[in-house]
Amino acid sequence: MQQALFYISLIVILFTLVPLVRHDFWIFRVFEYPRLQKLVLNVVLLILHLVYLPIEVIEKVVFAALILNFFYLVYQVFPFTIFGKKQIVSAASPADDRNISLLIANVYQDNRESDSYLKLIKKCNPDVVLMVETNVWWQQQIDVIGADYPHQLKIPLENTYGMIFYSRLALRNGSVNYLVKEDIPSIEAEVKLKNGQWVKLHCLHPEPPVPQENPRSTERDKEILMVGKSAKDCELPVIVMGDLNDVAWSYTTELFGKISGLLDPRRGRGFFNSFNAKYFFLRFPLDHIFCSPDFALSGIKRMESCGSDHFPMCVNLQFNPKVEQLNEEPVADQDDLALAQEKLTADTES
Template sequence: MEIQQALFCISIVVILFTLIPLIRHDFWVFRVFEYPRLQKLVLNFSLLVCHAFYFPATTLQKVVVVILVFNLIYIIYQVFPFTKFGKKQIVSSKSAANDKNITLLIANVYQDNRDSDSYLKLIKKCNSDVLLMVETNSWWEQQINVIGEDYPYQLKIPLENTYGMLFYSRLQLRNGKINYLVKEDIPSIEVEVQLKNGQWVKLYCLHPEPPVPQENPRSTERDKEILMVGKSAKDCQLPVIVMGDLNDVAWSYTTELFGKISGLLDPRRGRGFFNSFNAKYFFLRFPLDHIFCSTDFTLSSIKRMESCGSDHFPMCVSLQYNPKVEALNEQPFADESDLELAEEKLNASTEN
């Protein structure tokens, strides 16, 4: 009887964890439960197995088990697009890597981490054209400066507040700007990169605040920054890539809205989760580090790289510019309600 009651209580909690994110409020309590979809799936399935062994005794317990079944179906529906059985948003490259490719490496180093040697080895191994390192301060700038000869084009904003950025490129840059879109101490980068074939590509790099009590109790600022970049990307006449630690999962309603508003694609869809956080706890992993691109790219490769002492795994993605494939890639579409929601978030007050 006690086991049945315990299963009943845990089942109620898991159901609530699934339902709470449906309340589209910016307060962190409503946003944080968007993150653990795989964890909720495992818990939900495990509870149903346990209920099969300890069949519910009361009518109320039976009702909860039925709700748990529908809850499992709903979570599977949410998870499916990020499995290998889901539809790919971006088609795979059919040509070998060539002068139309751009390889990007993003790494949240964790500011207090001191394992810079591992990152230098990673940079050499990945051999990327563009490198973005976040949570980088002056110490990290000094450690990484040794790659300067290989990466002569640079934009650097080392900060001590865990929102510093170091951007390195082997490819020529122009029109580089450091923006402070929402807060004066949280930068983002906007720059144009020239591929080896001469094609220019617009690149946005960002690292907004997460909606957690110790950082910011609301997701307002994060959502606003993400959507501001999305709107700018939509208006851009060049091919576009957005990369960074968005502090948001790939399936959240904000990230999905970003995709619709920007018209950009997620290479994870149809290929896997590629959970980049938390590198230290395997049961608490979510896809927080992202690289999105416009519909005129194909995907050559996407890899989660080995941990280098940070709480984030680095991500390495290689894209190939090919405007002929636009019709083959998914075409995100924002309807009237999406546009209204985006406008509401863009106009939201960021004053606490």
């Protein structure tokens, strides 16, 4: 038993350290995802070590390393618990004509529970709906909401990167962009709040760094940071939403926050793990909504499963420039800017 504990402990410690290697190859990036899972395993191993007290010096060294690993993982997880500092303040007043509610859903292209999503849209009653992994079949099923959502952008694709966007708010300057790869679209548009304020929206669904999709995170990181740079330069309030195929705590997502100046409403409120809906122990926050500091949060909720491997996410934001000084805006230093520039200019063809 002690020998098994020794080797399993080494593996957990290794899995914690691997993401510290800032390399784009998938094996280094994928271990950023299960941070909470590593913490749980670490706690279990510590308890087992106390039951089966280490005897050999090397076993005691590994036990001490597990203790250090535990505190390191707690430090990483803490900002996304209810005990962490909120990055965006809660709205002080009820929802009004300054609010925008957004629903994002990765439907899983082969899923056929379209009725579940139609019921969900009716239940959430969002101002904006973004659905990804949508092909022609999904567009045909969801188009029945068109009367309530007259402003639309649709890119149905069969490669699991299709997107459909519906808005009941007025839309201008809507465009479909292919920022990094010619078959991976993104959406850029401006929507008009009921009080007349225009807001810039970016909708993304980049490739994940996994062998069956793309062995590197280069393209994903580049697309995310391109949008981050655009958000920073925008004079309008900004919202970025989508399945970013990256966890909220990865170094790329943190770099995105610093480069863009956008805020994550989950910080200080919980993980809101949106993937994988089918496996309880393998869940990570992959579906994101970020906003500029001139928003307060009226609500954030992970919705019920609709047959996909992703849970839908619903977020309600209130535009209020007065809260800008209260929100904790991330700031990039020179090292962050240099790293972002390196990723923005990286070769995505190799």
